Amino acid sequence: MTASSTRRPTAATSRTAAVGAIAVAGALLLTGCGDQTKDKDKGSGESQSASKAPLADKLPQQIRDKGVIKVGSDIAYAPVEFKDDAGKTVGIDPDIAAALGKQLGVTFEFQNGTFDTLIGGLAAKRYDIAMSAMTDTKDRQEGVDADTGKKVGAGVDFVDYFTAGVSLYTNKGDDQGIKTWDDLCGKTMAVQRNTFSHDLAKDQAAKCKKDGKGTLKIEDFGTNPEAETRMRSKGADVVSADFPIAAYSVKNAGGGKYFEIVGDQVEAGPYGIAVAKDNTRLRDALKAAVQAIIDNGEYQKIVEKWGVADGAVTEAKINGGS
Template structure:
């Protein structure tokens, strides 16, 4: 469970100009690829709520529950708020999707590095946890294109990038990735940021200066290492970095340095064979985008800069 103090439900996290600009660029790219809910795999985006419920897999219609795996330690995307209840952008969007689909939403709090395994073990129906849609996760491959798992499908719903977070005052004078050579970086394991740091470590090694990467189970643990001076930086998603700067987390105060990196969409993750659920959720998300509920949820969290224009299946590249 997160050690961070969650924000008040009425407080939205302001987005930075960099986040808005980067997200806009990503959103424009995203609309040009993949399959939307209104064309191709998605089918009829104009379906009524009753139609959408009828299109759900029988196991979900009969139970009346959509089970969602999420790492609830990642404010403001997903975290535990008042009364230890799930809260955040993903939680609000999931509840809105459940209402459109005519089912209850049930969250399982799962460490991020176990989410894919739990999904493929049928512990939940989908994953909604600020998970970046990228070719490696879709294909189940590593950086050398070796097959390591069965891969996932995604319905993309938000665009963001990676920020470099340092202790307030930037005591180790980090301005970008190249400044990490000879230093220690902390990062949550199994994230796109962990992969980015692995690549940077290889570049540093070639230059003769070692980058030490410390992987943690949660982002709060990585931030704590930065606050304690045991790591120079933590890399995390831009909305999460902005939240850490504004509210403080993991016992420290922070700031963001450098430019936002590797802009890409968050995707709701599904097992490859679960195409019926994937496409029905895509249609439901398109419905929320069209009726304005999607924009209302993003505005609540100060994250409208990351809005997408339509639900896209496997839209990243």
């Protein structure tokens, strides 16, 4: 969807407490990634025997035969997915994928690509699914360009598995007087392109112009770490990203000395696993597997491990975004 220009704060926890909750193992600095679709990583799970997996028979036979689900993902979005010091793909999504693999009897193989190419990669059958902190929206479901309103593709179905809002953050000690999105007028924002944050930024820029309060300049980048680097060099005043990502950066980048969150989360929405419209059997198998790990408690352990339990869901849904 094209997000509403009226900002809706999410359920309140204090920013200080929320940032503290993202204390994950290691003070890892974020590193960028290119469109390196040959970069493959099986994440934190190992292939399970399909004969022992309770939901294996729900998968398409072709995937059961291969024993692998290929996952398109922008692996530069800690703590959702990123490379650890050993070069292994880790994070919320790889852990959830490993748990799903136990239910389905397959390995989820993460392949690195820039975020704005992932849905195209599904259409080209480069990937079986896309799992990359992707917000489930009507526009993405329907294959509609959020800027023009024109149909540009077949769209995708989503299996929703998490909820996150969007946050603003600045260089530490230099908040530019930003408390709300309306304070962005006259500022420069760095943001990862084609993300939900990018959509919100464009909506806010139009609102600033309409209200005559100054221009919000938007600089978009292929990865979130690139946007952060731009802000660190004083080329931008503020970065916008999903709350788990913003909070992780605030906690870990520069040992917690680089950034600070300003204002509250807005526009909470579901993360979804994207599946091609014509792959309904895989979609339904994933939904059953997500519900299974919610019911058996594995899901809760994962979100607690990464300090993001506030975004947990209790029910797997298909196309729950609006």
